Amino acid sequence: MKSLDDVVTLAGGRRLLVASISVLLLGMSTRASAQAPPPVQGTVALQATMKKVYQAANVVIVTTIDGVDHAYHFARDLVVHGGRKGVDPFEGLREGATVVVHYTVEGSDLTVHEIDRIDAGGLETTEGTVTQIDRGGKHITVRYDNGQTETFLLTERASAESQTEGAAAGQGKVVIYYSNESGQKVAHFFRKTSKP
Secondary structure (H helix, E strand, O other), X not given: OOOHHHHHHHHOOHHHHHHHHHHHXXXXXXXXXXXXXXXXXXXXXXXEEEEEEEHHHOEEEEEOOOOOEEEEEEEEEEEEEOOOOOOOOOOOOOOOOEEEEEEEEEOOEEEEEEEEEOOOOOOEEEEEEEEEEEXXXXXXXXXXXXXXXXXXXXXXXXXXXXXXXXXXXXXXXXXXXXEEEOOEEEEEEEEEOOOO
16 A cells, blocks of 8 residues: 555645545544544644644644544644744644644544644743633743742633643642743643653
8 A cells, every 4th residue: 555645746636635635534533533532622732743744635643642643634724833933834843843733623523723833942841830720811820849930821722721621720730831922921731740
């Protein structure tokens, strides 16, 4: 069986590329659906490793820690954070880059609205203990080991994402992935650390 790259190279046509990716996605979605968790509502964030971007078909494929490939269509208004400004937003999304994919589930469609690059050269990180999460006011406050506290703005997606529910005030340390935007630190994603 030929790989998708071989098919694209041999045929060179966009129609065949889209058809090939559709077949690939159908096979992947069947495999993934057998392992998929129950349906969720709202935006979900998934930390993964970039595998491939097919811009012509609006598809991105990532691999999760457990080795499962996931394919997502990306929205027309896709935002990519953590790359160099002024260049193609997909430039930093090379194979092997660590990313957070923010997506929504509508029926069987998985649509990516934001991708955050969180490896070296991507968003900045910090670690602290959560003292307050205000989802309505869109901010999170953490206390560092030296006793100082800092408040970060939360993006719309970060304030609403369901998997961050486990990171409650006083419930342990979190890693915050943020960017500096007009002098303000804005958290795009945060997760509990494995440290106590």
